[in-house]
Structures are given as C-alpha cells and as structure tokens.
Amino acid sequence: MRTWVRGHPVVAYAVLAYAFSWAWWIPMIVRGEIVRPGVGWPTHLPGLMGPALAAVVVTALADGGPGLRDLWSRWTRWRVGWAWWLLVLGTAALAVLGLVVPLVLGDPVPEVAAFGRYSGIAEIGLLGVTAVALLVNGVGEEAGWRGFAADRLLDRHGLRTTALIVAAVWGGWHLPLFWVNESFRTFGLLAVGWAVGLVAGSIVLTWIYRGSGRSVLLVAAWHTAFNLTSATEGTGDLVAPLTSVLVIVGAIWVLRHEATAPERHGSRTR
Template structure:
C-alpha cells in the first residue's frame, strides 16, 4: 500500500495546476503580509504624512517581495528570482528606459518654469509620506529604491507576471496584474494622507495610471531579459518624481501622461502585431 500511494503523491506534486496554486499562494501572502501592517494603523486611526517617519506604511511595501521569496523557495524557483533581482548586465537602451521617469522630471520642471511656477528645492525631494526628513534626499532615494522598488517589483513583475504569462498572453497578463496590484493598495486609502484626499475622479485616474504602469513595467521587464533591478529603478524613479513634495500638479500630470501615452503606444503596437501575424512586442526575450 505504501508503494502504491507513492506515485499518486508524486503525480499530485507535479500537477499542471501547481503554477496556479503558487500564484494564488503568492497573492494571498502578499496581501496578507502587507495588510497585516496597514490594517492595524487604520484601526488605530493613524495617518501617514509626508516628512514624518511615524506612522509609516513602508514595512507593508516589502510584502510582495517577502511573499515572492517564500513561494519561490517552496516551488523551487528561488534561484531564478534572485538572479533576476541582480540582473543589471543589459543593453544600455533598457537602462535609458529604467531612468526615464527622472528624465521626464526634467521636462516637467521646464514646463513648470515656463508656466511661471517656482521650482522645487532639493529638500522637497526628501519629503515623502512615511519617511523622516532627516534621511535627506540620498537616504530617501535609497529607501525608495530598496522598499518601493525591489520590495514591490520582486513580487509583481519578478514573480506574478511570469506566472500569469504561463497561461495568458503578455498583454492580458499585464492587465490582470494591474487589477491584483490595485487591490493590494486598498488599505492605503485609509492610512496614507494623499490617498485619503482622492475623489472618485482621482481614483479613476489612479487606476488608469496603474494599468499603464503595469504595461510599461511589464514590457521593460520582459524585453530586458527579466531584470527586476531595472523595473525597481523605474518604479523608484517614478515615485520620487510623483510622490514627494517636489511633485507639483503639473509635474505629476506631465510624467503620468507620458507613461499613459507609452502604454497606449505599446498596446497599439501589440494589437497591430497580432493582426499582421508578427511577433509580439511585449513577449519576453533575452537582454542580449
């Protein structure tokens, strides 16, 4: 009886449903770990504000990375995940895309100047929700890269996107991931100062921006050969540009609009490639 039961256990272990089970486990764990930090803040009535180190939502941002590492270790894909985190030997054009939010900042500041507005000071870039001003610009940038960038992207693009792409087309996988990503943010509307000021219209714009970001980040991850490092740099740069006190309405609008335009162009190119029977522009490929 023992021998007869062994193949059944082995067969279940290699079941085709296993990738879906890993993805579900990842989503539940990412939500659970992050919400475990955020919900007590909400229940206590605490609000995360710019330039203040407490209360802070930053530990919650590590949830996606911790979940990805745990599930990858369980499924035997941890080495692939860790390798992706440090993949920086990619073509320069992908690095240019990775730092593009900072380049867009320059354009936005020029627009601000033309509009006659006062340009932000260096200290304004150190004023972010959940972080103390004492960190300074370099300190804030480092924390944002490690926590916002790697903390989120190791999970969303490094683990969840490849898992979704095993059963969906890249575009559909990116759109589905944007919904999962949006749901993960829900408790932040209760505890983070700028989220609490959102109106119905702002929420719609935020959702569209998140969807656009999911497409642009998914494209960058796939086409750079699966580099978590690059999408982490992009994510951190975008947050430094749009989520600090340096982000005027015009700066945020210019940067967000350009990202949305990039997403629309990518979707248009992808749909055109499908109609003409050409290779996908979103499909993963080697960085070489």
C-alpha cells in the same frame, strides 16, 4: 500544502502578498494613523515588502533551492542594455520640470529638499530617500508583481493578458492605503485616474520586464523613478499628471505594438 502551492503558485503568491502587507496596514487603520510626506513614523513602508516576501515563500515551497537561485539572479540582473537604463534616467529627469516650469512661469520655485519629501520616509536627503524607495517601493513591490506574478503568467499568456491580471490584483492590494496614506486620502474622484494609471503602469512595467530579459532590478529602478517624479512635494501638481499621461501614452503604444506582433510567451531568460 506544498502540492497545492505548486499547482496554484500565482494564487498562493497573491494571498500571501495581501496577508503580509495588510497585516501591517490594517492595524494602522484601526489606530487611525496617517502616513505623511517627509515624516518617518508612522510609516506604511514595511507593508510594501509584502510582495517580495510572498515571492520568496512561494518560490521556496514550489521550486526549492533552484527556484530561489533563479529568483535572486533576476533580482540582481543589471546587464540589460544601456537603452533600458536610459529609460529609467529619462523618467527620473522629468522631476526637473518641477523646477523649470515655475521659473518659466514666474511662480515660486520649490526648495530642493521638497523633492526628497516622500510618504513614510523621514527627510534624510534625496539620495537617502531614493535608496530607501528603491529598496522598499521598488524591489519590495516589483520582486513580487513583476518578478513572480508576471513572470509566471508570461509563460502561459501574452503581455496584455498578463499585465491586466496583475493590475487587477495589484490594484486591490493598494486598497488600505486609501485610509493610511495622506496622498491617497485626498484622491476623491481622481482615484479613477489613479486606477487608469495603475493599469497603464502594469502594461509598461510588464513590457520593460519582458524586454529586459526579466530584470527585477530594472523594473524596480523604473518604478522608483516614476514615484520620485509623481509622489514628492517638489513635483507638485504639474509633473505628476504629466508623468502619468506619458505612461498612459506609453501603454497605448505597447498595446498597439503587441497587437501587430506574434504572441511571445513561454521563453524565460535564465
């Protein structure tokens, strides 16, 4: 088993990520449970930790103690340059438009508490929701999708190929949430837009991850900032699509930049 995992680490990771996450979500589907914003139970959050757990297990089998120490160093890498952290803050700041635009248009202004109503998390205040989302949604996902899958693929492929491979597997991993998560259940044809946004997000996150010296903490923070501007009741029907459009534009810029730059892979920052 260990020999096979060492020879196919990304495949082993993907299988375990699906297994760990779906082991929580599939029973929820069977029981007919629906996750709603601001409600702490039932919740899909434990399933979001599947990618991080899979990354730890496969790293332990493939690389042992040195690999786990390297993984931890990337999970906690925060010295990445102030410009990257400004990108996170700028993304999070888009949520303020949920207050500004209604004021300008004379529409009802959402209460501040609405910005802390997040699927699967009880109303524990904006700071509390942010902390939980960072740990579970941010680190729980990014420790695996960027911190393991993209990290390994970047050693052999360019950014575009890496991002598209991860996007395909990452998108499939979300499938049970279309039955479990109330917001996913309402997508309908908008699921196509969600898929486009996920691919764009994979490109941007891979670019941030590589450019920051492979910091899982940074991509987890950006992922959390994006979700808080697009997945709370306070941001409503305006900020979420605007944020998604900006991410798609960002992904197009990254791809155009990559097309004019030489392929960069195989240079890990340790």
